[in-house]
Amino acid sequence: MFSKILIANRGEIACRVIETARKLGVASVAVYSEADAQARHVAMADEAVAIGGPAPKDSYLRAEAIIAAAQQTGAQAIHPGYGFLSENPDFVEAVEAAGLTFIGPSAKAIRAMGLKDAAKALMEKAGVPVVPGYHGENQDPEHLAGAADTIGYPVLIKAVAGGGGKGMRLVEKPSEFADALASAQGEAQTAFGNPAVLIEKFISAPRHIEVQVFGDGEKAVHLFERDCSLQRRHQKVIEEAPAPGMTPEMREAMGQAATRAAEAIGYKGAGTVEFIVDGSDGLRPDRFWFMEMNTRLQVEHPVTEAITGVDLVEWQLRVASGEPLPCAQEDLSITGHAFEARLYAEDVPAGFLPATGTLSHLRFAEGCRADTGVRTGDTISPWYDPMIAKVITHGPTRATALGQLARALEETEVAGTVTNLAFLARLARHEGFAAGKVDTGLIGREIDTLSAPVATPAAAKALGVIAAAGLWEGAASGFNLWGAPRRAVPFEEEAAIRVHGPGHVTVELGEVSHDCVLAEDGWRVDGAKTGARMARDADAVTIFLHGAHRFEIPDLLARGSDAEASDLTLAPMPGLVKSVFVKAGQQVAAGDRLAIMEAMKMEHTMLAARDGVVAEVLVTAGAQVEAGAALIRLEEEE
Incomplete structure (x- = not known):
């Protein structure tokens, strides 16, 4: 058994590997990016080595830095986890060339399964069933119809250059094949400039x-x-x-x-x-x-x-x-x-x-x-x-x-x-x-x-007001019990609170009042046990009661213009601005592409909300932005 291993990964899989290594008496080395300097896997490992910037290409995908970290710390083997370099045969060869053990398959095995067509051919040779289909170059309609008969109906006709469902037709029986083929080829030619199709067995469930x-x-x-x-x-x-x-x-x-x-x-x-x-x-x-x-x-x-x-x-x-x-x-x-x-x-x-x-x-x-x-x-x-x-x-x-x-x-x-x-x-x-x-x-x-929004119980709202007022623990901090009995509380809707004593308040939400008492088993609302828990961060409280209910605490000094906001395209999430498609002075129609953002392995396309003229482009491709950042502003509507 190894005495020390390095985990070339992050997050939960790095923690998972460290736990088993510890159980076996094997020391562990973590690697981390600038963004992960305080991460859980770094804290858990026996040693940790910084390997670069926050972007994966600058850290967790830097094979040479990871191998150097293993050599520097005396690790004998590298566990790749999953993702990142785990299925990179070149990395496997580099690890072995450095005199280390790769905890995983050989580079040859990874390459054998890396190309899907080649892998299917290899599996067919090994007696493993593969999805029946025709992927050949012969596009003669009679030949394709014969292939469909051999595969067995229902079949899918799919454009070779396809995407987005274009050039795809489901065919239930032989009599429908010719018309479906012509339609699919025509659509493929229009959409991709290539009428070639392939035929595959359609799996209904x-x-x-x-x-x-x-x-x-x-x-x-x-x-x-x-x-x-x-x-x-x-x-x-x-x-x-x-x-x-x-x-x-x-x-x-x-x-x-x-x-x-x-x-x-x-x-x-x-x-x-x-x-x-x-x-x-x-x-x-x-x-x-x-x-x-x-x-x-x-x-x-x-x-x-x-x-x-x-x-x-x-x-x-x-x-x-x-x-x-x-x-x-x-x-x-x-x-x-x-x-x-x-x-x-x-x-x-x-x-x-x-x-x-x-x-x-x-x-x-x-x-x-x-x-x-x-x-x-x-x-x-x-x-x-x-x-x-x-x-x-x-x-x-x-x-x-x-x-x-x-x-x-x-x-x-x-x-x-x-x-x-x-x-x-x-x-x-x-x-x-x-x-x-x-x-x-x-x-x-x-x-x-x-995916429907979770309904918020009235009791959760009442408890949200209590938390927002700073009274969750029952103390009357911030309230003068001998002064005005009713105080407004900044909340998502009109709210006020009356303090009757430590652990006993009345919460007013609009025209509705709730009697709330802090008992030994937690807060009770209108006499009912809730078992609710609370968490607070800088600008919100979250009440856990039949789900999580987050309430934003309004900043009474904040001001904003709805009219101005309607002209802005905002970043829906923090991430990288991958592409910008417009420039100042350009006319756009509702639904036109304005920009593409990328974050967490996902792309999101920003579309124009209305017809108008671009007044300003506030970002450039390659920029890293926060959620809510203004990207593009349209001229005000006349």
Whole structure:
């Protein structure tokens, strides 16, 4: 076993690896950017080395700086985590050339799975089923129709140069093929200047099921499957293991296919073989196909750990240090069911826009596993993925584990930034999901319900006023009990408070009054126990009562002009101005593109809100801006 390793990553995965290293008596070295100097993974590690600026290209993607840090500190091996350099074969070769061990697969294995077409050809040769399709150059209509017949209907006609759904047609039966082909080719020619198409099998009820594999370079085992079908924009939201509705025959077939895939490339370490599954007629062994292989540890690996009792990071360290596979396939079994939900700083009603902020309060529910890279007081920066934590539950049955997840999400408390907690909690309570009716389109179909704003209880508002007045602990600080009995309180709406004594107040919200008493079990509103908790930051209070309710505290000295604001295009999030499409004096119409911003792996296009003339362009491409920064101003309307 190694005596010291370096983790070439940040956030929750760096913390996760450090925890296992500590358990094994292995010293850990963290690397960090300027933005992460005070980060949790830096504090946890035995040593830490600064490697550059906040942008990933200036720090976590600097292979030479990371290798130098390992050599400088005497680390024997490098764990890449996931993301950044974890699937970069050139990095693997550089690590090994420096006399260090890469905790992961060989560069050759990574390259074998790096190109999807080549990987599918390799998998087909290894006997792993791949999605039926035609990707050839022959564009003769008769040839394409024959390919569709061979693939089997329904099929998708897709423009080779496609995007945004243009040049795509679903064909249910042979008699519809010719017209659909002509239409798709015509649209592709108009949109992309290229009429070429490909044909693929259409999967009507797609499920994303992946198999965890682990190899020693020659032999491999699988640690069963995970269902990752709950996705938005092809990003996983909630994962579970095992997959609902899985049969022993299907599990055996998928497991064997996954281990064949791993052994075909001499895979070493932890990896995931991802399959697309047709769930329209239940889970059948003849209806799953290889999509790709992720040659690294996956974000969702904790659910596999929960049902197998295996520490996958420990396995990684042991096998990388030269030990054999810890166990044989027959030694592995499934116990219970597990879920993982990804908690992000993001504004769900605004279209899942990534958010930033300083975490004035962070508390996870008791009884769940929370893998996190942040603490109370830490800042969610615009430089990296805005994940706050992964919330994981494990129970004897799927229903129990899902109930635990829903409760854990409802009891988790975050203040200082907006999050997707309410969205996740609603998803965990969704009847279709509870029944195991999962597919990759579920969130899209239910998005209006799942992302609707959370209703604020009257009791939460009353408690918000108490917190804003500085009376949460019950003291009458700031109030003269012998003076005027009623005081206005700066709040989001007209509010006032009457103090009857320590821990007893009346809150007035408009025409409605609430009697509030601080008892031994917390604040009671109109006689009802609330169990509410509170967090406060510079300009807001957050009340945790059946969800998080954030109340902005108005700055009475602030002034603003609505008319002026309507002429401005503001940055919806902190980030990088990637492109600017207009200049002063240019006429624009409502809906025209003005600029593109990039933050946290996501692009956001700013559009003109109305017709008008650009008065000023206040930023340039390449500028880093804060949320709310003015980007473009239109001339005032006459």
